[in-house]
Amino acid sequence: MASVFKRGVKATHAPRGENASDAGERRREQRDVRLDAALRAWTTRRGSHESNVSVAIWRRERSMAEVIRSRGRQLQRVGTARGNATWLFAEECAFLCETERLALFFDEREEECASVRAVYALMARTGVGWEEYLAYAHLRRLGYGCRRFGSAWTVDARSSDDWAKETGGIGRWGDGENGDGVKTGEVEVEPIAEPPVKRRRVEETRKKQRDLPSRRWWLAAGDDAHDWIGPEIDAAARARTESHALEYDESPVEARLTFQVYQPNRHFSKKSPDPVSFYVYVCSDRPPTGREARALLDQAQGKPVRVVSCRQSTVMMFTIAGG
Structure with missing residues (x-):
């Protein structure tokens, strides 16, 4: 035990055979080495090496990016495989560019790839909201596989030219419009007027209510009846209840x-994807109503549904389940 508590040579003392000036010079040399290492680390170019970055070109006619050079396993859980080619959605391009795993070009003749800000602008023009991208990037950083609802992982190489529309997703992505009434793609159109809401209204039935004079509300001793109790009062109360209009909202x-969303899996395969773990509904302005929650659960077909709300780049999720 004595060797455990044995005191060594203090750092302020020079080793045996070395004077104080030599010890100070040695410490200065060690300090300079550490400073040089810190400066080299600070000035070193950050980011992935060019040989490890995949390259894609944005195809405007399909609102997707075609990968022309793939590196590593970066595209294992993103994109749609069509033959030997991989096609990426706008939110997938933004996340890969943000994490320095993809160089996106808007045209084949360009010499410099698009900046992250330019890719964000492209994502907005194609109808992907900022809250939707925040939810997507948050799930991807947690290790989950995230995909548009109903979009296909693989497409037959002999499919028609409209395969991008047919496999781009259903529900939110299948209608071809974003929340502002602008078509998804890069061609803006005038917002389409919403159809009138169909409502079935129960006609108000007004019945004449007998004017009851103001009388005492207590039951006097010996009285066997009261003006506030009896068939007449019940009929007046029933007429008042029926006079209120009842509305049944039949709008879709x-x-x-x-x-x-899929669970993390290193051996994920697009040809035989894993079962969906849960679904995500992005709704930042307000929580879903009861009818909306029931519709979401019906679309999920028994799978959990997590509602995502984004505030100031903070992603919050809560789960809804059917009773």
């Missing part, structure tokens, strides 16, 4: 799922 519910 517009709440649609946003993403389908």
Whole structure:
């Protein structure tokens, strides 16, 4: 035990055979080495090496990016495989560019790839909201596989030219419009007027109510009846209840799922994907109503649904379940 508590040579003391000036010079040399290492680390170019970055070109006619050079396993759980090519959605391009795993070009003749800010602008023009991207990027950083609701992982190479529309997703992505009434894609159109809401209204039935004079409300001793009790009062109360209009909203519910999420898996395969773990509904302005929650659960077909709300780049999720 004595060797455990044995005191060594203090740092302020020079080793045996070395004077104080030599010890100070040695400490200065060690300090300079550490400073040089810190400066080299600070000035070193950050980011992935060019040889480890995948390259894609944005195809405007399909509102997707075609990967022309793939590196590593970065695209294992993103994109749609069509033959030997991989096609990426706008939110997938933004996340890969943000994490320095993809160089996106808007045209084949360009010499410099698009900046992250330019990719964000492209994502907004194609109808992907900022809250939707925050939810997507948050799930991807947690290790989940995230995909547009109903979008296909693989497409037959012999499919028609409209395969991008047919496999781009359903629900929120299948209608081809974002929340502002602008078509998804890069061509803006005038917002389409919403159809009038169909409502079935029960006609108000007004019945004449007998004017009851103001009388005492207590029951006097010996009285066997009271003006506030009896068939006449019941009829007046029933008429007052029936006079209120009852509304039954038969308008279609517009709440649609946003993403389908898969558990982390290093051996994920697009040809035989894992079962969906849960679904995500992005709704930042307000929580879903009861009818909307029921519609979301029906779309999920028994799977959990997590409602995502984004505030100031903070992503909050809560789960809804059917009773």
